[in-house]
Amino acid sequence: MGLAKHPSSHPLSPLTSSEITNASKLVQKLWPSNTDLQFKIITLQEPEKAQVVPYLNAEHRGAKTPTIERKVFVCYYIHKTEKVHEAIVNLSRQVVESNLRLGPNVHGPGDAEEIILVEKIALEDERVKAEIAKLNLPQGTVVLSDPWNYGSDGINDNRRMYQCFLYMRDPHDLSNHESNYYAFPLSISPVVDTAERKVVRVDFLPMGDDHTIKDPQPFHIPPPNEYTPGHCQLRTDLKPLNVIQPEGASFQVTQVGENGRIVEWQKWFFRVGFNHREGMVLHDVRYDSRNLFYRMSLSDMVIPYADPRHPFHKKAAFDLGDVGAGLMANNLKLGCDCLGSIYYLNAVLNNDKGSPWPLENVVCIHEQDAGIGWKHTNYRTGSAAIVRNRELVVQSIITVANYEYIMAFIFNQAGEVKYEIRATGIVSTQPIEDGVEVPWGTVVHPGVLAAHHQHIFSLRVDPAIDGHNNRLVYEEAHPMPRSEFNPHGIGYKINDTLVDQSGGLDLNSDHNRVFKIQNTSVRNPVNGKPVSYKIHAPPFQKMLADSNSFHYKRAEFADHNLYVTRYHDDELYAGGKYTNQSRGGSGVRAWADRKENVKDTDLVLFVQFGLQHSTRIEDFPVMPCEITQVSFKPVNFFDRNPALDVPPSSQDFNRSTLLSEEHRQPSVEAKVGEKGDLCCLSKL
Numbered sequence: 001m002g003l004a005k006h007p008s009s010h011p012l013s014p015l016t017s018s019e020i021t022n023a024s025k026l027v028q029k030l031w032p033s034n035t036d037l038q039f040k041i042i043t044l045q046e047p048e049k050a051q052v053v054p055y056l057n058a059e060h061r062g063a064k065t066p067t068i069e070r071k072v073f074v075c076y077y078i079h080k081t082e083k084v085h086e087a088i089v090n091l092s093r094q095v096v097e098s099n100l101r102l103g104p105n106v107h108g109p110g111d112a113e114e115i116i117l118v119e120k121i122a123l124e125d126e127r128v129k130a131e132i133a134k135l136n137l138p139q140g141t142v143v144l145s146d147p148w149n150y151g152s153d154g155i156n157d158n159r160r161m162y163q164c165f166l167y168m169r170d171p172h173d174l175s176n177h178e179s180n181y182y183a184f185p186l187s188i189s190p191v192v193d194t195a196e197r198k199v200v201r202v203d204f205l206p207m208g209d210d211h212t213i214k215d216p217q218p219f220h221i222p223p224p225n226e227y228t229p230g231h232c233q234l235r236t237d238l239k240p241l242n243v244i245q246p247e248g249a250s251f252q253v254t255q256v257g258e259n260g261r262i263v264e265w266q267k268w269f270f271r272v273g274f275n276h277r278e279g280m281v282l283h284d285v286r287y288d289s290r291n292l293f294y295r296m297s298l299s300d301m302v303i304p305y306a307d308p309r310h311p312f313h314k315k316a317a318f319d320l321g322d323v324g325a326g327l328m329a330n331n332l333k334l335g336c337d338c339l340g341s342i343y344y345l346n347a348v349l350n351n352d353k354g355s356p357w358p359l360e361n362v363v364c365i366h367e368q369d370a371g372i373g374w375k376h377t378n379y380r381t382g383s384a385a386i387v388r389n390r391e392l393v394v395q396s397i398i399t400v401a402n403y404e405y406i407m408a409f410i411f412n413q414a415g416e417v418k419y420e421i422r423a424t425g426i427v428s429t430q431p432i433e434d435g436v437e438v439p440w441g442t443v444v445h446p447g448v449l450a451a452h453h454q455h456i457f458s459l460r461v462d463p464a465i466d467g468h469n470n471r472l473v474y475e476e477a478h479p480m481p482r483s484e485f486n487p488h489g490i491g492y493k494i495n496d497t498l499v500d501q502s503g504g505l506d507l508n509s510d511h512n513r514v515f516k517i518q519n520t521s522v523r524n525p526v527n528g529k530p531v532s533y534k535i536h537a538p539p540f541q542k543m544l545a546d547s548n549s550f551h552y553k554r555a556e557f558a559d560h561n562l563y564v565t566r567y568h569d570d571e572l573y574a575g576g577k578y579t580n581q582s583r584g585g586s587g588v589r590a591w592a593d594r595k596e597n598v599k600d601t602d603l604v605l606f607v608q609f610g611l612q613h614s615t616r617i618e619d620f621p622v623m624p625c626e627i628t629q630v631s632f633k634p635v636n637f638f639d640r641n642p643a644l645d646v647p648p649s650s651q652d653f654n655r656s657t658l659l660s661e662e663h664r665q666p667s668v669e670a671k672v673g674e675k676g677d678l679c680c681l682s683k684l
Helices: 017-028 049-061 112-124 125-135 549-554 587-591
Strands: 005-007 039-042 070-076 084-090 097-103 143-149 162-168 187-191 197-202 252-256 260-265 269-275 279-288 289-305 343-350 354-377 383-400 403-413 417-425 429-431 441-445 448-451 453-463 471-479 492-499 503-506 514-523 528-534 563-568 604-611 623-635 668-672 678-683
Touching: 005 049, 017 039, 017 070, 017 084, 017 097, 017 343, 112 125, 112 143, 112 162, 112 187, 125 187, 125 197, 252 269, 260 383, 269 343, 269 354, 279 383, 279 403, 279 587, 289 383, 289 403, 289 549, 403 563, 417 453, 417 604, 429 441, 441 503, 448 503, 471 549, 471 604, 503 587, 563 587
Parallel strands: 005 252
Antiparallel strands: 039 070, 070 084, 084 097, 143 162, 162 187, 187 197, 252 260, 260 269, 269 279, 279 289, 289 453, 343 354, 354 383, 383 403, 403 417, 417 623, 429 448, 441 448, 453 604, 471 492, 471 514, 503 563, 514 528, 528 623, 563 604, 668 678
């Protein structure tokens, strides 16, 4: 692995620190000098695709690249108001090209400084203090606030607010700052108005099996339920498993400007970006110099909860749009989150003052062994050909208050790419009375309910399979009818169906429906079929909230396994650009309803996948990883297995401690004699 310095920036590279500062100053100059602005997002305004594609083509040919102006997208508020604006800043010309105040029911995302402020406002409110006093908590008890974006139900929810859920640390272990406070949920829930900077309402949470609420009563303190190693009796029989690469890693990272990165590994080439909302973004993904994908990123996600009672009925977290994967990214630590020879990527976002906010180690890149890639043993000779499946992992981890999501693009040597999410962390908890059971959640600790919920993700894929004019088809397997040709009724055939219009589509496991991205202008040299990549997406239970609910209207992507749309610049986010207390109507469902032609043109796919999290006691105090992934695999793209050139797996190379025994089965073979006759010989 090597790191080469590239002297200049790139049209797709993330913003630099100086660009962030420059953009915020240009926006600030639009206002009187005493105007206090609260910056939410300062990020790259990606150039129009029609400009970038010729740039990339010239770049890969080694030709002179055209000039593309550098632009910045800015979302900001007039501080302590509801006045939210978005601006486009042209850094190349040093001008603000547009500056618009957004309309009603459009709210910007949260930011780190705001969330801390909301916690403080909730805990310092006199009404909240008075209600907490009714709990008769022991002296010195530490109470904490988890601010949730308010959500939408159409009832007095026009203003930008947070619904805060209160917890406390173990009052019998005050020195334990790592105490699992989700084991101590309280029944008091303040609502904070972000413009007025005050608590506007104090809700009490229902704790029974109906909508009944009660004033706070003296709190019965349950035992703690800790997850940190210092509070657990650890196993003593686990031996070390070290990932050692004595010659280093097989990938190379090239730095482009301050924050741009090119990764090359085993014929793969791609650019890694990082932004406020999506976190990791891949551009210009190629294999063996052949174009595959223009852009790939996690576009959106929603976590709707099952409890129908106020205020839980509004719990539907749009973590990317409401806050941002970049904002919530972890600093990944060596030897903990990634193993082996690791390369880390840093990033720069902005704070609420419009200043650069550097983030270290937000992406880790490493290789991993994923078992056998391919193998065949000639049972007649006992000779085995075997190749290990080496993978390249590009990973980021976000913490969303109680939850963690481990997100990774995974590449292998057979031209396949996967996107994987592992959900872990701590389930969102709420108080429940002793002896009560409800069908919308599971009691995971005395007095603690974990409500059932869904995790629905949307992966945005901008394909370029050997070019940018692609089509979508779905492949199905159907039985042949009995006939003279199929007299035994066992025949079946594979059919392709063209999707020629934008819309939402679903899987059908009864027919093994698989979606494929094709380029019909490029044909396989062996069988003449169009080059393709197929999408393997797992089935999942779609949005359970009914179609008239705010959950359904807001999560525009959550009702189909896949959406296909015609490409339009700036249509990046499946749930719409602004999801905080949104109303719907500005995301992928609306785009698909245009019913545009998507045949042999520049199309975009939004691939949905997810988890139905029916909570269980084993998910507490911290849940084992739940894993889901989408994969993209070549179909008639190569002329044979593209991993045939991977060196064979051998003991000299792998240095395992034990060798497997030779595998050889008895067999019989026939040899042609002098007169052309066959003679059977035993190979026992």
